[in-house]
Amino acid sequence: xxxxxxxxxxxxxxxxxxxxxxxxxxxxxxxxxxxxxxxxxxxxxxxxxxxxxxxxxxxxxxxxxxxxxxxxxxxxxxxxxxxxxxxxxxxxxxxxxxxxxxxxxxxxxxxxxxxxxxxxxxxxxxxxxxxxxxxxxxxxxxxxxxxxxxxxxxxxxxxxxxxxxxxxxxxxxxxxxxxxxxxxxxxxxxxxxxxxxxxxxxxxxxxxxxxxxxxxxxxxxxxxxxxxxxxxxxxxxxxxxxxxxxxxxxxxxxxxxxxxxxxxxxxxxxxxxxxxxxxxxxxxxxxxxxxxxxxxxxxxxxxxxxxxxxxxxxxxxxxxxxxxxxxxxxxxxxxxxxxxxxxxxxxxxxxxxxxxxxxxxxxxxxxxxxxxxx
Numbered sequence: 001x002x003x004x005x006x007x008x009x010x011x012x013x014x015x016x017x018x019x020x021x022x023x024x025x026x027x028x029x030x031x032x033x034x035x036x037x038x039x040x041x042x043x044x045x046x047x048x049x050x051x052x053x054x055x056x057x058x059x060x061x062x063x064x065x066x067x068x069x070x071x072x073x074x075x076x077x078x079x080x081x082x083x084x085x086x087x088x089x090x091x092x093x094x095x096x097x098x099x100x101x102x103x104x105x106x107x108x109x110x111x112x113x114x115x116x117x118x119x120x121x122x123x124x125x126x127x128x129x130x131x132x133x134x135x136x137x138x139x140x141x142x143x144x145x146x147x148x149x150x151x152x153x154x155x156x157x158x159x160x161x162x163x164x165x166x167x168x169x170x171x172x173x174x175x176x177x178x179x180x181x182x183x184x185x186x187x188x189x190x191x192x193x194x195x196x197x198x199x200x201x202x203x204x205x206x207x208x209x210x211x212x213x214x215x216x217x218x219x220x221x222x223x224x225x226x227x228x229x230x231x232x233x234x235x236x237x238x239x240x241x242x243x244x245x246x247x248x249x250x251x252x253x254x255x256x257x258x259x260x261x262x263x264x265x266x267x268x269x270x271x272x273x274x275x276x277x278x279x280x281x282x283x284x285x286x287x288x289x290x291x292x293x294x295x296x297x298x299x300x301x302x303x304x305x306x307x308x309x310x311x312x313x314x315x316x317x318x319x320x321x322x323x324x325x326x327x328x329x330x331x332x333x334x335x336x337x338x339x340x341x342x343x344x345x346x347x348x349x350x351x352x353x354x355x356x357x358x359x360x361x362x363x364x365x366x367x368x369x370x371x372x373x374x
Contacts, residue, residue, distance in 0.1 A: 038244045044093060046081065046093065047077070047081065051126075059269070062252075063248070066250050082110075091241075095229065095232050096229055098312075101304055101313065101316075102307075105313065110233065113248075115290055116290075117227070118299075120349060130198075131216050132212075135195065140217045141170065144175065149198065152179050158312075159307050160222075166359055189211065202274075223359065225296070231249070233334075245334050253292060255289075256289030256290060256291060263286065292339055292350075294373075295327060298354075304319060354373065
């Protein structure tokens with residue numbers, strides 16, 4: 001889930017609308033001003049990643065249970081999903097929390113309403129740093145003076161490196177970064193074009209099971225948990241269609257619970273949706289999905305500090321106020337009432353994370369909690 005650059009997003013939004021921060025009306029969303037509270041269809045944008053919910057929709061469609069027909073807009077990159085929401089082409093999209101902070105810093109008219117997939121210590125490993133089986137690189141400090149591939153600058157793997165460098169007392173100049181598309185990373189590693197790769201599913205499974213690569217370090221070895229995604233909704237649409245938004249949230253929570261409870265089937269459905277080959281399918285790692293689809297706000301702050309450390313976002317003057325406007329108040333208005341209707345569930349995995357300190361936060365995790373976490 002790429003942290004989009006300001007230039008990319010402004011360019012894409014401006015080219016489609018002629019202005020930035022365009023007001024989105026019910027007419028631009030294809031909904032008449034006198035329409036019912038729940039539109040016949042709602043389109044959710046997403047990227048083809050198993051860290052997002054859309055690939056898990058198959059035999060089980062929780063939104064149908066909520067009398068909401070959800071269709072999907074599959075994009076090739078994060079900015080395309082945001083552009084479609086900002087310009088009113090679609091009302092909602094699931095995006096990375098890093099991109100969410102980027103667009104919030106620019107004042108785009110969105111709400112962030114859920115907390116999606118995560119990597120979490122110790123069981124829910126996901127992304128990892130890998131080297132060739134015959135490589136002398138066995139631990140993170142062995143990367144000093146070596147070439148490490150990431151998918152692109154600004155991606156989650158790139159910004160997470162700052163936490164690893166702090167944990168192992170290294171500097172950014174100790175490692176030479178290069179960018180290689182994630183699908184090409186396993187072969188590039190095998191051919192010796194790089195010394196190591198920092199990749200996410202399914203590329204890591206390909207590297208391990210087709211090219212015999214070894215794991216150097218899991219992300220959860222230096223960041224105890226990392227929540228990756230949130231559902232963003234166009235503000236105008238949400239304010240005019242609160243019932244539809246509540247049903248969208250309830251469906252998301254139900255799908256996250258289903259994915260956790262049906263590990264084997266969830267892997268089969270998502271792998272088929274993403275076109276993952278049968279020989280790799282059993283080895284593809286799945287993230288953990290919080291059962292109540294709520295964000296961990298300490299994680300939001302931590303991602304911001306990682307982005308600052310990696311110099312992929314300008315400092316935000318008042319992040320407390322921004323998070324209140326984009327996360328906390330919308331969640332209190334839409335998400336918590338939806339969960340009250342659905343019924344909250346106990347989530348021991350999420351409960352266990354609150355005491356695990358995130359490495360780049362200047363204060364204890366509890367100082368960043370949202371009202372639903374206290």
